[in-house]
Amino acid sequence: MKALHIITGLGAGGAEQQLRVLLRHLPVHCDVVTLTNPGAVADGLRADGVDVLHLGMRGNRDLQALPRLTRLIRRGAYDLVHTHLYRACVYGRIAARLAGVRATVATEHSLGQAEIEGRPLTRPTRALYLGTERLGSATVAVSDTVAARLSDWGVPAERIHVVPNGIDAARFRFSAAERLATRARLGIPPDAFVVGGVGRLVPGKRFDVLVRAVAALPGARLLVAGDGPELTTLNTLAARLDAADRIRFLGECDAHAGVGAPAVPALLSAMDVFVSASREEAFGLAVVEALAAGLPVLHSTCPAVEDLPSRQAPGARRIDGTTQELTALLRERMTAGAQRLDPPPAVDHYDIARSSERLMDVYAHALTASPSRMPTPSTERTRR
The missing domain is CATH 3.40.50.2000 (Glycogen Phosphorylase B;)
Known part of the structure; x- marks a missing residue:
């Protein structure tokens, strides 16, 4: 054929x-x-x-x-x-x-x-x-x-x-060595609390909610892989909230190794929690990749998780998506310290x-x- x-x-x-x-x-x-x-x-x-x-x-x-x-x-x-x-x-x-x-x-x-x-x-x-x-x-x-x-x-x-x-789950498996190397490459201390997101920078992805939530948590950092028309607006928002030094928009990042920004699997290893605040999703591929990396996930909508029984993705938690709620949940994660999970059954389901x-x-x-x-x-x- x-x-x-x-x-x-x-x-x-x-x-x-x-x-x-x-x-x-x-x-x-x-x-x-x-x-x-x-x-x-x-x-x-x-x-x-x-x-x-x-x-x-x-x-x-x-x-x-x-x-x-x-x-x-x-x-x-x-x-x-x-x-x-x-x-x-x-x-x-x-x-x-x-x-x-x-x-x-x-x-x-x-x-x-x-x-x-x-x-x-x-x-x-x-x-x-x-x-x-x-x-x-x-x-x-x-x-x-x-x-x-x-x-x-x-x-x-x-x-x-x-x-x-x-997804090819093996590509997203957590690597402690990759975590340290990626953080060093981006100038992030090994013990910093890092929030992450992946997606196109458009209004529907609601990255402004992540910016506001992380800005309200002194010491927390945000890494976002993606590009789009909202980039300037989001950078301006981070600066206005006095958090520009803790929030990084890395541009387009391939799922595979490259010579520019770190590849998505390396970034996921460097993160402590993954957030998807999208208003709508048709699937939620980035959430599944984050679960494969053993990350706790906070998501406002994600059919990839919601179409399965809850036990298939115990590390994923649905949120309302308000800045106040997200700030509170991230503060809890930050206080509890970094936690890596085993990839849930949902990852195998989406092989x-x-x-x-x-x-x-x-x-x-x-x-x-x-x-x-x-x-x-x-x-x-x-x-x-």
Whole structure:
């Protein structure tokens, strides 16, 4: 089988990182097209031996990208096209249909109740999504929560397949040596209390709550891996609260070792507690990675944990997400001292090998259920 993955961008986001780790475990030949932003994950994919092409799309309404993408798919003679993230799902499903691809699968990574990929869900956005969803063979939800949202939208149940995000847990295992080395690299004392967060710096992630809570705890420090439009605002807030020297925004950090900022596993080893204050999540990949590192986790919403029985992730605690509550809980952790936990059963549940097996089942279903390769416009003209 030969598959093409189409994704909106390849910066160091959750969906992008998930694509990279997934391709390491899928037993099929895969190429990747990114519509925009061939960032750190594109470099990582190429290092893994994956062919990555940047389509050079200029914006959501760059309709010239559609024939370019269609020609690329047709030349590649792909058996299956797999799309990731909203823009890629819309353009990719149309292009795959025009190119005559036999089966098209789309993964819905970031569908919230009121937002999609951090942007408000509008009626036109929803209508365009549903209109193009019908062109595909199957839609993958990364959690039961997302599957329920898709069903509420009107996507037929038989088209929805749940394939949870997965991690390579061994990469995130706690390392005492890595903890000391990372803290030394960042100028953090070995005995300092360190709060951590990972994610794109957008309003929906509510990193301002972490900044305010840590600023209210003299001696506590905050490390955040991620970049985005809120960076300047958050740095200004930290300075206004006289905590800029204790709060570090490290930019995009790959899940793998790099020459820039420390990789995410190293940062997790350097932390004492992990916080996710997001308003909405479709899965909560960073929370699962933190649990794999043995960190206590405070989260406001996380389907990856909430869709499982509570005993599967005893180190994760749900919070209301107010600054006052978070400050109080962090103060308790700070007083109790550093505590490392054993990775809970939830980590094994979200093993990437298991996720890849489930996705291969979806591929088989899509290829079996789909009709033979549809004629392309050129072959139609030949028949006439």
